Amino acid sequence: MHRAEHSRQLKEAARRIGFDAVGVAAAVPLDEEFDRYQQWVDAGYHAGMGYMARNADARRDVTCIVPEARSVIVVAKNYYTPHSHGSQGKIARYAWGDDYHDVLPPMLDALIAELGQIIPGSTSRRYTDTGPVLEKAWAVRAGVGWQGKNGNIIRRDIGSWFFLGVIITTADLDPDEPMPDYCGSCTACLDACPTQAIVQPSVVDAGRCISYWTIETKADVEIPLPIVEHLDGWFFGCDVCQDVCPWNRFQRPTDEPRFQPRLGQTTLDPAEIVTLQPETFVERFRRSPLKRPKLGGLQRNARVLLDTNETDKETT
Ligand code: B12
Ligand code: SF4
Numbered sequence: 001m002h003r004a005e006h007s008r009q010l011k012e013a014a015r016r017i018g019f020d021a022v023g024v025a026a027a028v029p030l031d032e033e034f035d036r037y038q039q040w041v042d043a044g045y046h047a048g049m050g051y052m053a054r055n056a057d058a059r060r061d062v063t064c065i066v067p068e069a070r071s072v073i074v075v076a077k078n079y080y081t082p083h084s085h086g087s088q089g090k091i092a093r094y095a096w097g098d099d100y101h102d103v104l105p106p107m108l109d110a111l112i113a114e115l116g117q118i119i120p121g122s123t124s125r126r127y128t129d130t131g132p133v134l135e136k137a138w139a140v141r142a143g144v145g146w147q148g149k150n151g152n153i154i155r156r157d158i159g160s161w162f163f164l165g166v167i168i169t170t171a172d173l174d175p176d177e178p179m180p181d182y183c184g185s186c187t188a189c190l191d192a193c194p195t196q197a198i199v200q201p202s203v204v205d206a207g208r209c210i211s212y213w214t215i216e217t218k219a220d221v222e223i224p225l226p227i228v229e230h231l232d233g234w235f236f237g238c239d240v241c242q243d244v245c246p247w248n249r250f251q252r253p254t255d256e257p258r259f260q261p262r263l264g265q266t267t268l269d270p271a272e273i274v275t276l277q278p279e280t281f282v283e284r285f286r287r288s289p290l291k292r293p294k295l296g297g298l299q300r301n302a303r304v305l306l307d308t309n310e311t312d313k314e315t316t
């Protein structure tokens with residue numbers, strides 16, 4: 001059978017499994033993107049994420065992961081639900097429901113199983129924020145979206161509220177064309193970022209990003225004052241640069257019920273979190289992305305927000 005037919009069948013399977021978009025790129029080295037990644041690391045923009053500086057070979061060349069890989073399949077899963085952020089104790093939209101690290105892998109496994117039917121004998125490995133893969137660079141190459149000036153991958157049909165998943169495979173599939181950039185002359189995200197973390201179009205310095213400080217750092221790390229001063233109620237993650245993006249007017253509600261806000265909540269109460277007991281934490285945040293910084297990290301965030309509220313009261 002022709003490889004165009006294989007690609008068609010794969011895409012049909014991806015839609016059937018519930019992905020909102022799918023594309024294919026040839027598994028050739030990411031030379032240009034890799035150079036930019038290297039510059040990002042050299043500039044120290046990975047801040048305390050030591051793992052981002054490791055396994056550089058695999059980030060450049062996926063055949064370090066799957067020898068004889070021919071194709072990289074990239075899928076998108078929409079997580080948008082029509083609720084708003086509230087104003088205090090705000091949680092980033094991606095973390096309102098169940099953790100995508102639990103939701104996406106079985107879907108990717110189902111797609112790998114289908115691929116095994118379409119091209120028997122193919123070997124594949126999946127990733128969704130789980131290894132040294134430049135998922136956004138692959139998404140652009142596979143035509144799943146373009147990289148916006150806010151650093152995220154965007155599509156014209158659903159905006160940017162989606163997760164990425166990647167399958168590296170020995171299956172020889174028809175590659176798609178990269179998607180052109182539709183940011184144009186817009187600079188809304190650069191202008192709106194409260195901490196000027198977008199240091200140049202599409203380049204985010206994690207060390208200045210609220211998302212990094214509130215999600216990726218541990219309890220014993222103090223959030224620097226210039227970040228604290230601009231938290232504006234963000235408890236976990238930050239969505240400012242996506243909220244202002246005009247392409248997110250094209251957002252559509254997800255069909256995945258597990259991405260609905262747990263207990264209907266899109267905020268956390270800092271006063272409640274500072275006194276939360278470990279057993280309750282484990283119970284309440286099982287399968288939630290909010291467990292990533294552990295109870296200590298969440299309590300550090302809660303204390304910062306409570307302190308900021310106190311200071312606000314004193315100065316007004
Ligand atoms: C590290 C990481 C972070 C870090 C660093 C963010 C970043 N922009 O890289 C922090 C903790 C800050 C973070 C935050 C968020 N993240 Co994050 N993160 C990752 C992770 C693990 C690696 C990303 C990476 O490789 N970064 C390194 C840099 C070098 O990569 P890059 O941005 O692709 O770099 C390119 C640009 O700098 C560009 N570039 C450089 N110079 C130039 C010049 C020009 C002209 C151009 C066009 C491009 C360009 O080239 C580089 C290479 O292609 C990925 C999962 C994965 N394995 O890919 C998720 C991932 C990127 N995150 C994701 C999400 C959802 C988020 C948040 C929205 C969560 C939130 N609401 O708080 C925020 C968004 C912040 C932002 N504005 O980027 C999703 C994005 C989905 C999407 N639609 O794009 C991913 C893909 C996870 C997933 N599987 O779904 N994240
Ligand atoms: S997530 Fe927030 S802090 Fe980070 S780049 Fe976007 S707007 Fe700036």
Ligand code: SF4
Nearest residue numbers: 148149183186189245
């Ligand atoms: S806000 Fe404007 S510049 Fe930023 S990603 Fe969206 S379209 Fe691009």
